[in-house]
Amino acid sequence: MRTPDIPDIETLFTLFEHSSLTEFSLTASDLTVVMKRQGQGAGEAPSLPTETKPIAKAQPEANVEIITSPIVGTFYLTPAPDAPPYISVGSTVKRGDVLCTIEAMKLMNQLEAEYSCQIVKILAKPETMVEFGSPLFEVKRL
Amino acid sequence: MRTPDIPDIETLFTLFEHSSLTEFSLTASDLTVVMKRQGQGAGEAPSLPTETKPIAKAQPEANVEIITSPIVGTFYLTPAPDAPPYISVGSTVKRGDVLCTIEAMKLMNQLEAEYSCQIVKILAKPETMVEFGSPLFEVKRL
Amino acid sequence: MIRKILVANRGEIALRIVRACKDLGIKSVVAHSSVDRDTLAVELADEAVCIGSAPTDQSYLKAENIIMAACLTHCDAIHPGIGFLSESANFAKMVEDAGLIFIGPKSQTIALLGNKVAARKVAQEAGVPITPGGQEALADLDDARLTAQRLGYPIILKASAGGGGRGMRIVHREEEMASAFALARKEAGLFFGDSALHMERYIQNPRHVEVQVIGDGQGGVVHLGERDCSVQKNHQKLFEESPAFALDPAMRAAMGSSSVALFKALHYRGAGTVEFLVDGSSYYFMEVNARLQVEHPVSEMVSCVDLVRTQIEIAQGRRLPFIQEQIRLNGYALECRLNALGAGTITFLRLPSGPHVRIDTYLEAGSVISPYYDSLLAKIIVWAPERRDALTIMERALDEVLIEGIATNLDEQRLILKSKRFVSGKVTTNLYEEVIATRKRHG
């Protein structure tokens, strides 16, 4: 059984943007995309992406990626209350560098970068709960 | 069992765009696509009369009309079992001429023509039940 | 033996009857108007016959078409449902004369109970307390004035032959009597062809309590407890509950037994309701509804008796399958009526489900709500061992409702359900106005 090539998210957005659809969803083995729109669609319609899933491996810009939480826990930017943060906006990290700590089951789990990147934005609020898939950092792949 | 080739997502969009559908969904072993639209479809979408009632006084041809039953009862083409029918296909009738009898509540109700016309077709089966709105005759208005 | 029933109604009650037929292995034919062709009752019935166009007088009140539809589809019986022709003695007589079974009381019983003066007389004879008032039709204005002085103001003038507000006037002071008497008389003559009026003492903000009774016309009569239907808006019931909360046990027992006595006196066949006004520690007979009622499911939930099924079984000539002592009322049931506030098409529909919840509805996504008929969309009925739990479950159920495409009374119903008055159980007929009007005044 052949499956069609799934276009980039950008392409999907463009397609949806220029369509008259009010809803679009796509499910593949490891990807779910849902797009809905209220009222009329088509051409010049103001881009109203009413539902953008926080989990979606969105690629808002070239090279920009979202690092999400792999577990449920409490998000910390510092290894200890009075220690300096692992990273800050603008920091450049290498593969294996620690980005943050997520405390779960009384364990401090250090999240390491899977690739070299620059921190563009910190998306989660320190000392609050993050769920599986919560966006933590916006990074630019180097 | 063979499954048809699934076109590209882009092609699906184009197909949907140029259709009058308001919803489209596709499910494959590891792919699901759903498309919906509110209101009418795109550009040249044919105005789909979403509800075509079988009783509706349809006008299949110019001048051709359907005479329907105004009551619930048993339809007779003759005034009595051994009498000749009021009309037959091809007959021309004037306003006020009797077309048939509909028996209800032990009364023989004579249905009169509301306008002059020629009988094109007899649509109800004699000696069977007709409901309100049942098509009885196809006629050509004269 | 009934093999096929013509259902002369629409909406949820038509579907309710179709379901009862299926449960009994009886075929059903739904008689419907042209705009109701695509409704669920029509779809689920074995057959359907279009009996006329949308306006009720062209279809659901068109007795001849209904009876012919029953005869020509070889039905043995007609179930009139609720409203429309269900309390028409004429229609019942026509059905009987056509050799069909009318699923309801005999036409004479309906005729007798349709005359309010006659009904009061029978009730009084059976030992049912009636509101103080004249037993007889008022002779003239002087008679009215004298009777009112004897009863004490406020009084209410009622058309002897009618019901439902027509020919009805509340009179607070003697000065108002002359014009009220003239107007009520005129209305009664106009609507019922009989200008006779009678007078009762007017009870202000009573509780509306009714007893569900069922008789087999062969001596068997059983009641299934009472319902409180006080929560109303312009005489339209909004919530109904069974049992009536905090009703004096002696009053409850007396209401039940006197209702049974009344039905026995009437040799009543079928399901019916005895309506009472409750004013403090007194209760007064109001009228008999000689038919099924919208709110019958709450009695079904507490009694485990299927009323529609039993109606049909009785109509077949069977005796009641139970005696009073076998009826065990258990727990507490509450019904919420979901009404449309306008016509339209339902684009999305989510109704509650799960434990303790029963839904009687004819709605589904795509249903068209016609402007021609009653606004009832769905009845949400819940059961619990205690009243307070039933209220919580109803709140949960209403929170699950999602209807898109038309406006409904859902928000108002939720306000009432959560109001202190309703929660306290102090329900009287002015509850709606107090809760909703207060709310609106305060923004």
Add this chain to the structure above:
Amino acid sequence: MIRKILVANRGEIALRIVRACKDLGIKSVVAHSSVDRDTLAVELADEAVCIGSAPTDQSYLKAENIIMAACLTHCDAIHPGIGFLSESANFAKMVEDAGLIFIGPKSQTIALLGNKVAARKVAQEAGVPITPGGQEALADLDDARLTAQRLGYPIILKASAGGGGRGMRIVHREEEMASAFALARKEAGLFFGDSALHMERYIQNPRHVEVQVIGDGQGGVVHLGERDCSVQKNHQKLFEESPAFALDPAMRAAMGSSSVALFKALHYRGAGTVEFLVDGSSYYFMEVNARLQVEHPVSEMVSCVDLVRTQIEIAQGRRLPFIQEQIRLNGYALECRLNALGAGTITFLRLPSGPHVRIDTYLEAGSVISPYYDSLLAKIIVWAPERRDALTIMERALDEVLIEGIATNLDEQRLILKSKRFVSGKVTTNLYEEVIATRKRHG
């Protein structure tokens, strides 16, 4: 005092628990996988936490994420539902260690009952008849051969530590013993980390009857009658009914009282089921399901006891609110499981409603049926005073079902419901094969 409960499950049972929370005024948090974000339980709960990706071992079996979600949303308790972690003694222990209430038995109770040899021993001590067989794990192949000779073939080998078919082998003749023993041992070691096996006499085509019990862990234990769950396809139950039809009254009474004795001996806290195999006039203990079961609604319908609500009340430390003598089983309830035959999106949905029908489902139009999970779509439960009426009502209910977008087992379920075998009440575990296979052979 429980103020907030984390629901560690999905689908209809997650929604069932959310509803029970609402009925008790308790907040609920649904822990869900990323593909279950748009399900009804998540929408209707007060909060939701995503605990992982679609595969169950990445989310619904991810104990750490579930417990963290409960802690960080300030829940007091975790309800594990059915399946997934509901019978994991380890998970229950982790919940207890985190200072949370596990809504279910104590972890030691689960651990004890998880060992099938130990469970048989406790059952026997409590006076529950067990299938003839070795009490102890089999020492080796010779032991197995000798035991089998003593019991008589056919026998069944079972993994002492496990359940659900793994490590299980039916042996019909001595010649098959060597290879069956080796294979079962290997599987047991592989799946349960413990290769111990024990042996029981194999009952062919038994009835599967289970007793619903609930205990408060403080001495109070009550049973709510039994369910017949014989109608199965590959060990998956299809229809469940309560009471078990035409069960010998003495056997029924003995099953109930010995199940209560067993739960008393276990100081059991929460809801649980004692499963029996019934073979003619004998019945044998099979196992205890130390959790809620999918088919619990049929017991709720006949007993008027809300099992999930009672589970939660017990978990709060309350005593059972009733004693055995207060339980009055009334009428007859039947459940039909509607299963998906594949994944997909539901484009149109009509589920039955009306009198005597309860629907437990998480479906609505637009619901996506994921290939990752159990195929259960909806449970249709009906009640009637008698079994034959319940069957007719179920037929009516199934006739109303309309599901577009995915394939379901609706047609098969209707065939079973109408089959002579099912209607006669002669239900044993081979009914499905007989009805469906026969049907297929004859076209």
